[in-house]
Amino acid sequence: MTVGPRAAAAAPSAVPAAGLPPAGRAPARLRVGVIGAGRVGAVLGAALAAAGHEVVAAAGLSAASRARAARLLPGVPLVPAEEVVAAGDLVVLAVPDDTLAGLVAGLAGTGAWRLGQLAFHTSGAAGLAVLAPAEDAGVLPLALHPAMTFTGAPEDVHRLLAAPFGVTSRPEHRPVAEALVLEMGGEPWWVAEADRGLYHAALASGANHLVTLVAEAADLLRTAGVEEPARVLTPLLTAALDGALRGGDRALTGPVSRGDVGTVAAHLQTLGERAPDAVDAYVALARRTTERALAAGRLRPHEGAPLLDLLRAEEAAR
Ligand SMILES: NC(=O)c1ccc[n+]([C@@H]2O[C@H](COP(=O)([O-])OP(=O)(O)OC[C@H]3O[C@@H](n4cnc5c(N)ncnc54)[C@H](OP(=O)(O)O)[C@@H]3O)[C@@H](O)[C@H]2O)c1
Structure with missing residues (x-):
């Protein structure tokens, strides 16, 4: 566009x-x-x-x-x-x-x-x-x-x-x-006419999947005993959205951005036990996050490779 x-x-x-x-x-x-x-x-x-x-x-x-x-x-x-x-x-x-x-x-x-x-x-x-x-x-x-x-x-x-x-x-x-x-x-x-489908896919992916991500995070917090998930999520998610709109992949924080394979493996373990329906989406998004962090230079290849190996192994096991 x-x-x-x-x-x-x-x-x-x-x-x-x-x-x-x-x-x-x-x-x-x-x-x-x-x-x-x-x-x-x-x-x-x-x-x-x-x-x-x-x-x-x-x-x-x-x-x-x-x-x-x-x-x-x-x-x-x-x-x-x-x-x-x-x-x-x-x-x-x-x-x-x-x-x-x-x-x-x-x-x-x-x-x-x-x-x-x-x-x-x-x-x-x-x-x-x-x-x-x-x-x-x-x-x-x-x-x-x-x-x-x-x-x-x-x-x-x-x-x-x-x-x-x-x-x-x-x-x-x-x-x-x-x-x-x-x-x-x-x-x-x-x-452009040829870009119309991609334009709409981008808007739907951003706006609709954002709602799913936020609702899913709120449900997981409730399962973890947090009574008012929205109050806990608001500052974090508002800052993340603002940062991503301004700086794209440069706004990324969290375990993938640090190449922290152990934490991601622990997430997969606990989600598998407590919220198994959430695992597939977590794996797919963690993989895409890793790919984008590598492409943006936020992760070096030797940091990204073990993460991708872990996520591919999880996908293959499912
Ligand atoms: N809603 C949004 O937030 C939004 C935002 C951006 C773009 N859009 C787009 O805008 C368009 C309309 O969406 P909308 O949300 O306004 O839909 P809507 O509220 O469901 O209204 C659709 C209107 O079209 C009429 N209609 C349905 N079939 C018809 C037909 N065969 N012949 C003549 N009139 C017919 C309906 O009449 P009856 O009431 O008599 O059925 C109604 O007045 C869609 O292309 C949508 O993707 C929507």
């Missing part, structure tokens, strides 16, 4: 579509359609409205979507997806990932897409390929993924301020894509 600097949004635009800005300007006031009024769609719709665009239609059938639309998109009619597309210069596709491809293709099948429309989806995993049926109909496809958590509450609109967005578009549409992100209050970060 390369940085998508804010300045890029002011770069000349070659977007040919009707209703879009002359070169170098953010999109003019657009009629926006939102499919659907979920946790993300309703919030981004509200952010686009706050930026001066007009949300003209939204889709959503469930009681939750209706309630969110009433709160965040007051007065916006809820209509079928085809009618949302018919009403909008810009169509926001904020539906579950597994639904996106079928929805885009289904709308193409009904002839809903129009030449010169803008459409963006909010999926992190997908890039532009999923929008191909719309692009074939003349739509300008954009993938704008807000890399933050949404609950669908009104506060989310404020939390968008400076939220990073993973932006993928055709190169000539990049200024418009980045301008839309800036208008919603976010910060655009360019992700």
